[in-house]
Amino acid sequence: MRLNLRKVNTIFQSTSSFALLAFGLTVLFWGVVSLPYISNYLLQVVGFDPLTLVKSGGVLGPKKIYIFKVLAGVVSGFLVLAMIPGLFHPGRFTRLLVVVLVLPVIWSSTIWINQTAQGVYAKRIHSMRLPTVDYDLIFDKSVLDPDTINSFDDFYRAVDKNFNKYQDVLKTRWAIKDRDYLRSLFYLNTVSGLFSFGNAIDVDGPGCAVSNEETGYLPRDQENLGVRFYLDSKIGCCTDYAYLLKYLLDRSEIESRILVIPVHGHVFNEVNINGKWHALDANIGAFYQQSWNDIVGGAEPFEVILFPTMSIDGSKPSYRFQMSMFIRKILLVAASGAERGTYKDTLPSYVGDGLTTQSGQ
Secondary structure: OOHHHHHHHHHHHHHHHHHHHHHHOOOOOOHHHHHHHHHHHHHHHOOOOHHHHHHHOOOOOHHHHHHHHHHHHHHHHHHHHHHHHHHHOHHHHHHHHHHHHHHHHHHHHHHHHHHHOOOOOOEEEEEEEEOOOOOHHHHHHHHHHHHOOOHHHHHHHHHHHHHHHHHHHHHHHHOOOOOOHHHHHHHHHHHHHOOEEEOOOOOOOEEEEEEEEOOOOOOOOOOOOOOOHOOOOEEEEEHHHHHHHHHHHOOOOOOOOEEOOOOOEEEEEEEEHEEEEEEOOOOOOOOEEOOOOHHHHOOOOEEEEEOOOOOHHHOOEEEEOOHHHHHHHOOOOHHOOOOOEEEEEEHHHHHHHHHHHOOOO
Protein backbone atom coordinates (compact mmCIF):
# COMPACT_ATOMS: atom_id res chain seq x y z
CA MET A 1 0.00 0.00 0.00
CA ARG A 2 2.85 2.39 0.91
CA LEU A 3 4.48 1.70 -2.44
CA ASN A 4 1.25 2.51 -4.27
CA LEU A 5 0.89 5.78 -2.40
CA ARG A 6 4.45 6.69 -3.28
CA LYS A 7 3.69 6.02 -6.94
CA VAL A 8 0.62 8.25 -6.76
CA ASN A 9 2.67 10.95 -5.04
CA THR A 10 5.32 10.66 -7.75
CA ILE A 11 2.71 11.15 -10.48
CA PHE A 12 1.34 14.28 -8.81
CA GLN A 13 4.82 15.67 -8.06
CA SER A 14 6.17 15.00 -11.56
CA THR A 15 5.45 17.92 -13.86
CA SER A 16 5.24 15.79 -17.01
CA SER A 17 3.00 13.15 -15.37
CA PHE A 18 0.72 15.80 -13.90
CA ALA A 19 0.45 17.56 -17.27
CA LEU A 20 -0.40 14.26 -18.97
CA LEU A 21 -3.05 13.55 -16.32
CA ALA A 22 -4.55 17.03 -16.66
CA PHE A 23 -4.74 17.00 -20.45
CA GLY A 24 -5.99 13.40 -20.47
CA LEU A 25 -8.83 14.23 -18.08
CA THR A 26 -9.73 17.29 -20.15
CA VAL A 27 -9.92 15.26 -23.36
CA LEU A 28 -11.96 12.56 -21.60
CA PHE A 29 -14.32 15.18 -20.15
CA TRP A 30 -14.94 16.75 -23.55
CA GLY A 31 -15.48 13.30 -25.03
CA VAL A 32 -18.24 12.63 -22.51
CA VAL A 33 -19.83 16.05 -23.10
CA SER A 34 -19.80 15.40 -26.85
CA LEU A 35 -21.61 12.06 -26.58
CA PRO A 36 -25.16 13.51 -26.89
CA TYR A 37 -24.17 15.44 -30.01
CA ILE A 38 -22.53 12.39 -31.57
CA SER A 39 -25.51 10.23 -30.62
CA ASN A 40 -27.99 12.75 -32.00
CA TYR A 41 -26.02 12.96 -35.27
CA LEU A 42 -25.99 9.17 -35.63
CA LEU A 43 -29.76 9.08 -35.06
CA GLN A 44 -30.33 11.51 -37.91
CA VAL A 45 -27.82 9.85 -40.27
CA VAL A 46 -28.18 6.12 -39.61
CA GLY A 47 -31.39 6.06 -37.57
CA PHE A 48 -29.84 4.75 -34.35
CA ASP A 49 -29.25 6.66 -31.12
CA PRO A 50 -26.58 4.77 -29.11
CA LEU A 51 -27.51 6.53 -25.87
CA THR A 52 -30.85 4.72 -25.89
CA LEU A 53 -28.87 1.64 -24.82
CA VAL A 54 -28.44 3.33 -21.42
CA LYS A 55 -32.03 4.63 -21.40
CA SER A 56 -31.03 8.11 -22.47
CA GLY A 57 -31.08 9.99 -25.76
CA GLY A 58 -29.06 12.28 -27.97
CA VAL A 59 -30.93 15.47 -27.14
CA LEU A 60 -29.08 17.61 -24.63
CA GLY A 61 -31.84 18.23 -22.13
CA PRO A 62 -31.72 19.93 -18.70
CA LYS A 63 -30.69 16.78 -16.81
CA LYS A 64 -27.65 16.20 -19.01
CA ILE A 65 -26.68 19.87 -18.81
CA TYR A 66 -26.82 19.69 -15.02
CA ILE A 67 -24.78 16.46 -14.96
CA PHE A 68 -22.10 17.98 -17.21
CA LYS A 69 -21.84 21.06 -15.00
CA VAL A 70 -21.38 18.84 -11.95
CA LEU A 71 -18.81 16.75 -13.84
CA ALA A 72 -16.92 19.91 -14.82
CA GLY A 73 -16.78 20.87 -11.15
CA VAL A 74 -15.60 17.40 -10.10
CA VAL A 75 -12.81 17.27 -12.72
CA SER A 76 -11.70 20.81 -11.93
CA GLY A 77 -11.71 20.15 -8.20
CA PHE A 78 -9.74 16.94 -8.63
CA LEU A 79 -7.01 18.70 -10.63
CA VAL A 80 -6.73 21.49 -8.06
CA LEU A 81 -6.48 18.97 -5.21
CA ALA A 82 -3.97 16.92 -7.20
CA MET A 83 -1.59 19.88 -7.10
CA ILE A 84 -1.34 19.78 -3.31
CA PRO A 85 1.18 16.88 -3.03
CA GLY A 86 3.60 18.77 -5.27
CA LEU A 87 3.33 22.25 -3.75
CA PHE A 88 6.73 21.96 -2.06
CA HIS A 89 8.54 20.30 -4.96
CA PRO A 90 10.25 21.71 -8.04
CA GLY A 91 7.99 22.41 -11.03
CA ARG A 92 5.09 23.67 -8.91
CA PHE A 93 4.69 26.79 -11.05
CA THR A 94 4.58 24.76 -14.25
CA ARG A 95 1.91 22.51 -12.76
CA LEU A 96 -0.03 25.61 -11.69
CA LEU A 97 0.24 26.90 -15.27
CA VAL A 98 -1.14 23.58 -16.56
CA VAL A 99 -4.14 23.88 -14.27
CA VAL A 100 -4.69 27.52 -15.27
CA LEU A 101 -4.68 26.43 -18.92
CA VAL A 102 -6.98 23.42 -18.68
CA LEU A 103 -9.64 24.80 -16.31
CA PRO A 104 -10.99 27.32 -18.87
CA VAL A 105 -11.06 24.53 -21.46
CA ILE A 106 -13.15 22.41 -19.11
CA TRP A 107 -15.54 25.19 -18.13
CA SER A 108 -15.87 26.44 -21.71
CA SER A 109 -18.05 23.36 -22.22
CA THR A 110 -20.90 25.17 -20.47
CA ILE A 111 -20.64 28.02 -22.98
CA TRP A 112 -20.53 25.54 -25.85
CA ILE A 113 -23.59 23.73 -24.48
CA ASN A 114 -25.51 27.00 -24.19
CA GLN A 115 -24.62 28.02 -27.72
CA THR A 116 -25.75 24.72 -29.19
CA ALA A 117 -28.65 23.08 -27.37
CA GLN A 118 -30.04 26.22 -25.79
CA GLY A 119 -28.81 28.64 -28.40
CA VAL A 120 -28.98 27.29 -31.94
CA TYR A 121 -31.83 24.88 -31.20
CA ALA A 122 -33.76 27.27 -28.99
CA LYS A 123 -33.69 29.93 -31.70
CA ARG A 124 -36.10 27.74 -33.66
CA ILE A 125 -38.62 27.72 -30.81
CA HIS A 126 -41.00 30.67 -31.00
CA SER A 127 -43.24 30.13 -28.00
CA MET A 128 -46.24 32.29 -27.26
CA ARG A 129 -49.13 32.41 -24.83
CA LEU A 130 -52.71 33.39 -25.53
CA PRO A 131 -54.33 36.12 -23.42
CA THR A 132 -54.81 34.74 -19.94
CA VAL A 133 -58.12 33.37 -18.69
CA ASP A 134 -59.16 31.91 -15.33
CA TYR A 135 -57.83 28.41 -15.96
CA ASP A 136 -58.94 27.14 -12.54
CA LEU A 137 -62.49 28.35 -13.13
CA ILE A 138 -62.76 26.88 -16.63
CA PHE A 139 -60.49 23.84 -16.73
CA ASP A 140 -60.07 22.51 -13.22
CA LYS A 141 -61.15 18.88 -12.94
CA SER A 142 -63.73 19.75 -10.27
CA VAL A 143 -65.87 21.80 -12.70
CA LEU A 144 -66.77 18.54 -14.48
CA ASP A 145 -68.28 17.16 -11.25
CA PRO A 146 -66.19 13.99 -11.79
CA ASP A 147 -67.95 11.94 -9.09
CA THR A 148 -71.10 11.87 -11.24
CA ILE A 149 -69.29 10.59 -14.34
CA ASN A 150 -69.62 6.82 -14.78
CA SER A 151 -69.03 6.36 -18.51
CA PHE A 152 -67.01 7.90 -21.29
CA ASP A 153 -70.27 9.23 -22.70
CA ASP A 154 -70.89 11.03 -19.39
CA PHE A 155 -67.37 12.38 -19.60
CA TYR A 156 -67.88 13.77 -23.09
CA ARG A 157 -71.21 15.37 -22.16
CA ALA A 158 -69.67 17.03 -19.09
CA VAL A 159 -66.79 18.44 -21.15
CA ASP A 160 -69.15 19.53 -23.94
CA LYS A 161 -71.42 21.27 -21.43
CA ASN A 162 -68.43 23.12 -20.03
CA PHE A 163 -67.31 24.10 -23.52
CA ASN A 164 -70.74 25.50 -24.39
CA LYS A 165 -70.64 27.50 -21.17
CA TYR A 166 -67.32 29.19 -21.88
CA GLN A 167 -66.89 29.12 -25.65
CA ASP A 168 -68.05 32.71 -26.16
CA VAL A 169 -65.68 33.96 -23.46
CA LEU A 170 -62.74 32.07 -24.97
CA LYS A 171 -63.68 32.99 -28.52
CA THR A 172 -63.49 36.67 -27.57
CA ARG A 173 -60.51 36.45 -25.23
CA TRP A 174 -58.39 34.29 -27.52
CA ALA A 175 -59.72 35.84 -30.77
CA ILE A 176 -60.43 32.40 -32.24
CA LYS A 177 -63.56 31.94 -34.33
CA ASP A 178 -62.86 28.57 -35.91
CA ARG A 179 -64.93 25.87 -34.17
CA ASP A 180 -62.43 23.01 -34.51
CA TYR A 181 -59.50 25.19 -33.46
CA LEU A 182 -61.27 26.48 -30.35
CA ARG A 183 -62.52 23.03 -29.37
CA SER A 184 -59.06 21.50 -29.82
CA LEU A 185 -57.52 24.06 -27.47
CA PHE A 186 -60.38 23.61 -25.00
CA TYR A 187 -59.98 19.82 -24.97
CA LEU A 188 -56.20 20.12 -24.63
CA ASN A 189 -56.55 22.28 -21.50
CA THR A 190 -59.32 20.11 -20.07
CA VAL A 191 -57.29 16.90 -20.37
CA SER A 192 -54.15 18.65 -19.15
CA GLY A 193 -55.90 19.41 -15.86
CA LEU A 194 -57.23 15.92 -15.13
CA PHE A 195 -54.12 14.61 -13.39
CA SER A 196 -50.52 15.52 -12.79
CA PHE A 197 -47.56 14.18 -14.70
CA GLY A 198 -45.42 11.60 -12.96
CA ASN A 199 -44.68 10.76 -9.35
CA ALA A 200 -44.04 13.44 -6.75
CA ILE A 201 -41.36 11.52 -4.82
CA ASP A 202 -40.15 8.56 -6.89
CA VAL A 203 -39.64 10.63 -10.03
CA ASP A 204 -37.82 7.81 -11.84
CA GLY A 205 -40.49 5.21 -11.11
CA PRO A 206 -43.38 4.39 -13.47
CA GLY A 207 -45.97 7.13 -13.09
CA CYS A 208 -48.99 6.39 -15.29
CA ALA A 209 -52.64 5.92 -14.40
CA VAL A 210 -52.20 2.15 -14.55
CA SER A 211 -49.44 2.11 -11.93
CA ASN A 212 -47.77 4.82 -9.85
CA GLU A 213 -46.54 5.67 -6.37
CA GLU A 214 -50.10 6.45 -5.23
CA THR A 215 -51.12 2.84 -5.91
CA GLY A 216 -47.96 1.36 -4.44
CA TYR A 217 -47.12 0.34 -8.02
CA LEU A 218 -49.95 -2.19 -7.99
CA PRO A 219 -51.54 -2.29 -11.46
CA ARG A 220 -55.06 -0.92 -11.85
CA ASP A 221 -57.63 -2.60 -14.11
CA GLN A 222 -57.81 -0.40 -17.18
CA GLU A 223 -59.89 -2.94 -19.11
CA ASN A 224 -62.87 -2.93 -16.72
CA LEU A 225 -62.77 0.36 -14.82
CA GLY A 226 -63.89 2.42 -17.82
CA VAL A 227 -63.66 6.18 -17.43
CA ARG A 228 -63.03 5.83 -13.68
CA PHE A 229 -59.61 4.40 -14.58
CA TYR A 230 -58.63 7.96 -15.51
CA LEU A 231 -60.83 10.10 -13.28
CA ASP A 232 -59.82 8.33 -10.06
CA SER A 233 -56.11 8.65 -10.76
CA LYS A 234 -54.09 11.57 -9.42
CA ILE A 235 -51.18 10.68 -11.69
CA GLY A 236 -50.97 10.19 -15.44
CA CYS A 237 -48.41 9.95 -18.20
CA CYS A 238 -48.29 10.93 -21.86
CA THR A 239 -50.30 7.92 -23.07
CA ASP A 240 -53.14 8.74 -20.66
CA TYR A 241 -53.32 12.34 -21.87
CA ALA A 242 -53.15 11.30 -25.53
CA TYR A 243 -55.92 8.68 -25.35
CA LEU A 244 -58.38 10.97 -23.56
CA LEU A 245 -57.65 13.88 -25.88
CA LYS A 246 -58.17 11.72 -28.96
CA TYR A 247 -61.43 10.40 -27.53
CA LEU A 248 -62.81 13.93 -27.11
CA LEU A 249 -61.64 14.94 -30.60
CA ASP A 250 -63.20 11.81 -32.12
CA ARG A 251 -66.52 12.45 -30.39
CA SER A 252 -66.56 15.97 -31.83
CA GLU A 253 -65.74 14.60 -35.29
CA ILE A 254 -62.46 16.46 -35.45
CA GLU A 255 -59.93 14.46 -37.44
CA SER A 256 -57.01 13.46 -35.27
CA ARG A 257 -54.28 10.90 -34.83
CA ILE A 258 -51.86 9.80 -32.14
CA LEU A 259 -48.15 10.36 -32.67
CA VAL A 260 -45.39 8.28 -31.08
CA ILE A 261 -41.72 9.21 -30.76
CA PRO A 262 -40.40 5.94 -29.27
CA VAL A 263 -36.74 6.82 -28.74
CA HIS A 264 -37.61 9.60 -26.31
CA GLY A 265 -40.63 7.73 -25.01
CA HIS A 266 -43.39 10.26 -25.67
CA VAL A 267 -46.92 10.00 -27.05
CA PHE A 268 -49.17 12.90 -28.01
CA ASN A 269 -51.71 14.00 -30.62
CA GLU A 270 -52.13 15.73 -33.94
CA VAL A 271 -55.30 17.37 -35.19
CA ASN A 272 -56.41 18.38 -38.68
CA ILE A 273 -57.83 21.90 -38.74
CA ASN A 274 -58.94 23.21 -42.13
CA GLY A 275 -56.71 20.77 -43.96
CA LYS A 276 -53.57 21.47 -41.93
CA TRP A 277 -52.14 19.14 -39.29
CA HIS A 278 -51.08 20.53 -35.92
CA ALA A 279 -49.32 18.70 -33.10
CA LEU A 280 -50.92 19.18 -29.70
CA ASP A 281 -49.67 17.80 -26.42
CA ALA A 282 -51.93 17.87 -23.35
CA ASN A 283 -49.08 16.43 -21.26
CA ILE A 284 -46.99 19.59 -21.60
CA GLY A 285 -49.77 22.02 -22.57
CA ALA A 286 -48.49 22.75 -26.08
CA PHE A 287 -50.20 23.45 -29.40
CA TYR A 288 -47.85 23.58 -32.41
CA GLN A 289 -48.72 25.46 -35.58
CA GLN A 290 -47.32 22.59 -37.67
CA SER A 291 -47.27 18.82 -37.60
CA TRP A 292 -44.45 17.27 -35.59
CA ASN A 293 -42.69 15.70 -38.59
CA ASP A 294 -42.83 18.98 -40.51
CA ILE A 295 -41.09 20.65 -37.57
CA VAL A 296 -38.33 18.07 -37.09
CA GLY A 297 -37.78 17.79 -40.83
CA GLY A 298 -37.21 21.52 -41.26
CA ALA A 299 -34.75 24.14 -40.13
CA GLU A 300 -37.00 27.18 -39.92
CA PRO A 301 -38.41 28.57 -36.66
CA PHE A 302 -41.70 27.09 -35.53
CA GLU A 303 -44.48 28.52 -33.39
CA VAL A 304 -45.90 26.78 -30.36
CA ILE A 305 -48.60 28.01 -28.01
CA LEU A 306 -47.85 27.06 -24.41
CA PHE A 307 -50.58 26.82 -21.78
CA PRO A 308 -50.30 26.57 -17.99
CA THR A 309 -50.22 22.96 -16.85
CA MET A 310 -51.34 21.67 -13.47
CA SER A 311 -48.07 19.83 -12.96
CA ILE A 312 -45.93 22.99 -12.85
CA ASP A 313 -48.27 25.11 -10.74
CA GLY A 314 -46.46 25.36 -7.40
CA SER A 315 -49.67 26.47 -5.68
CA LYS A 316 -51.29 23.08 -6.32
CA PRO A 317 -50.67 19.88 -4.34
CA SER A 318 -50.07 18.02 -7.60
CA TYR A 319 -46.96 20.10 -8.36
CA ARG A 320 -44.19 18.12 -10.09
CA PHE A 321 -40.91 20.01 -10.40
CA GLN A 322 -39.67 17.73 -13.19
CA MET A 323 -42.49 18.85 -15.49
CA SER A 324 -40.74 22.10 -16.42
CA MET A 325 -37.65 20.12 -17.46
CA PHE A 326 -39.81 17.70 -19.44
CA ILE A 327 -41.47 20.52 -21.40
CA ARG A 328 -38.05 21.88 -22.29
CA LYS A 329 -36.80 18.45 -23.29
CA ILE A 330 -39.67 17.85 -25.74
CA LEU A 331 -39.27 21.30 -27.30
CA LEU A 332 -35.55 20.63 -27.75
CA VAL A 333 -36.30 17.28 -29.38
CA ALA A 334 -38.44 19.14 -31.92
CA ALA A 335 -35.98 22.00 -32.40
CA SER A 336 -32.99 19.70 -32.86
CA GLY A 337 -34.79 17.55 -35.42
CA ALA A 338 -33.79 14.54 -33.36
CA GLU A 339 -36.69 12.21 -34.01
CA ARG A 340 -39.57 11.80 -36.43
CA GLY A 341 -42.79 10.31 -35.14
CA THR A 342 -44.99 7.46 -36.32
CA TYR A 343 -48.78 7.54 -36.31
CA LYS A 344 -51.57 5.40 -34.92
CA ASP A 345 -55.23 6.19 -35.49
CA THR A 346 -57.21 3.84 -33.27
CA LEU A 347 -57.89 3.99 -29.58
CA PRO A 348 -57.66 0.90 -27.37
CA SER A 349 -60.99 -0.87 -26.99
CA TYR A 350 -61.25 0.09 -23.31
CA VAL A 351 -61.24 3.83 -24.11
CA GLY A 352 -64.62 5.30 -25.00
CA ASP A 353 -66.74 2.35 -23.87
CA GLY A 354 -65.59 0.35 -26.85
CA LEU A 355 -65.55 3.29 -29.28
CA THR A 356 -62.83 2.94 -31.91
CA THR A 357 -62.50 5.32 -34.82
CA GLN A 358 -60.36 5.68 -37.87
CA SER A 359 -58.79 9.00 -38.78
CA GLY A 360 -56.86 10.31 -41.72
CA GLN A 361 -53.26 9.50 -42.37
